[in-house]
Amino acid sequence: MKNYHCCATCIHFSAQKKAGNMIYRCERLGFTTKTHYQFNCWVPKEKVRKLMEKEK
DSSP states (O other), X not given: OTTTOSGGGBXXXXXXXXXXXXXXXXXXXXXXXXXXXXOTTOOBOHHHHHHHHHHO
């Protein structure tokens, strides 16, 4: 899990381009974030979940 646990792999993560800049946001918590941040509310995307199961 440590290799995958970050905001960019969470189902609540969104990325939008505004005025030439990328805005990364946690839709669940409602604030901007960075791709490498980690929070306890992390829920992995389906693709990530499958990769994690495959490595077990």
